[in-house]
Amino acid sequence: MDYSIRQDGILLSEADLDLAETLDCGQAFRWAEIPSDYECTFEGSFLNSPLRISQLKRGEFLLHGVSEADFLGKWLSYFDLETDYSELKRQFSEDETLSKACSFAGGIRLLRQDSWECLISFIISQNNNIPRIKGIIGRLCGSHGGLFPTAEELSAETPESLSYLRSGFRAKYICDAAERTASGRTELSAVAEMPIAEARKSLMEIKGVGPKVAECVLLYGMHRTDAFPVDVWIKRVLERYYPQGFPSFAAANAGIAQQYLFHYIRNLPGGTE
DNA sequence: CGCCAGGACGCCC
DNA sequence: GGGCGTCATGGC
Numbered sequence: 001m002d003y004s005i006r007q008d009g010i011l012l013s014e015a016d017l018d019l020a021e022t023l024d025c026g027q028a029f030r031w032a033e034i035p036s037d038y039e040c041t042f043e044g045s046f047l048n049s050p051l052r053i054s055q056l057k058r059g060e061f062l063l064h065g066v067s068e069a070d071f072l073g074k075w076l077s078y079f080d081l082e083t084d085y086s087e088l089k090r091q092f093s094e095d096e097t098l099s100k101a102c103s104f105a106g107g108i109r110l111l112r113q114d115s116w117e118c119l120i121s122f123i124i125s126q127n128n129n130i131p132r133i134k135g136i137i138g139r140l141c142g143s144h145g146g147l148f149p150t151a152e153e154l155s156a157e158t159p160e161s162l163s164y165l166r167s168g169f170r171a172k173y174i175c176d177a178a179e180r181t182a183s184g185r186t187e188l189s190a191v192a193e194m195p196i197a198e199a200r201k202s203l204m205e206i207k208g209v210g211p212k213v214a215e216c217v218l219l220y221g222m223h224r225t226d227a228f229p230v231d232v233w234i235k236r237v238l239e240r241y242y243p244q245g246f247p248s249f250a251a252a253n254a255g256i257a258q259q260y261l262f263h264y265i266r267n268l269p270g271g272t273e
Numbered sequence: 274c275g276c277c278a279g280g281a282c283g284c285c286c
Numbered sequence: 287g288g289g290c291g292t293c294a295t296g297g298c
Contacts (some may be wrong), residue, residue: 026279122279129278132296168294173281210281231279262279 012061016108025263028121029134033130046078080109097241105263115188117148118221122213123173136167144152155180173208192222219255228254237261
């Protein structure tokens with residue numbers, strides 16, 4: 001990975017990153033592809049900092065209008081560019097299925113997202129599909145000037161006042177998460193530092209947060225790479241390819257492996273067959 | 274009309 | 287502790 005400073009932003013080169021796969025693989029819901037003359041261009045934000053980023057070609061990216069300070073202070077970390085994924089993928093490739101998943105989806109990087117946004121996003125994700133999740137989050141941010149609302153802001157809402165989200169039965173869960181977070185009964189920054197079993201337990205005290213959502217918050221919002229969300233797709237992977245259990249050599253980075261496997265299984269020609 | 278979607282809850286035994 | 291119906295909403 002290298003970068004240079006240009007008048008129109010930061011040019012990132014030799015980066016092991018596939019932008020479309022990373023931003024549209026179901027780990028984040030607030031990035032949107034927009035038309036451009038580049039391979040692809042996405043608009044989104046992290047902690048109220050907007051970004052427009054284009055993939056120019058394989059390994060090369062333009063972060064439009066971004067200063068070096070913002071690149072080093074925010075986006076380098078957000079895209080997890082300080083981590084070397086090649087060694088990781090080399091390890092994964094000892095396993096046949098993981099090897100295929102790496103070949104197919106190895107351009108995905110684990111974004112270092114905001115834990116609060118992640119918590120609400122994955123509460124909304126339960127028994128839901130990705131386009132509708134994006135729609136609900138879009139309406140939520142749209143009513144807050146395009147920014148993701150804070151816990152304090154959301155704690156003033158009620159399931160009734162959130163009806164415009166059309167989030168269904170999840171509205172009461174959003175409210176509980178907001179109340180707990182705003183009041184400090186749940187401290188996400190502290191949860192992020194807890195031993196993982198304790199962190200899971202703490203997250204699951206929030207109404208509407210079960211094993212799957214807790215694991216997603218740990219993985220995507222707290223960068224706990226040993227967290228391993230099991231949804232219907234991953235359940236199929238485990239039953240089909242790992243009846244003896246998931247390989248222990250990948251345990252410390254099981255969450256990243258899970259990302260590759262999720263993307264791989266969902267795009268297998270013929271679905272699960 | 275039915276089924277499903279990056280599940281969790283409440284209730285049953 | 288596991289099994290099962292229910293929970294809103296929308297796309298197919």
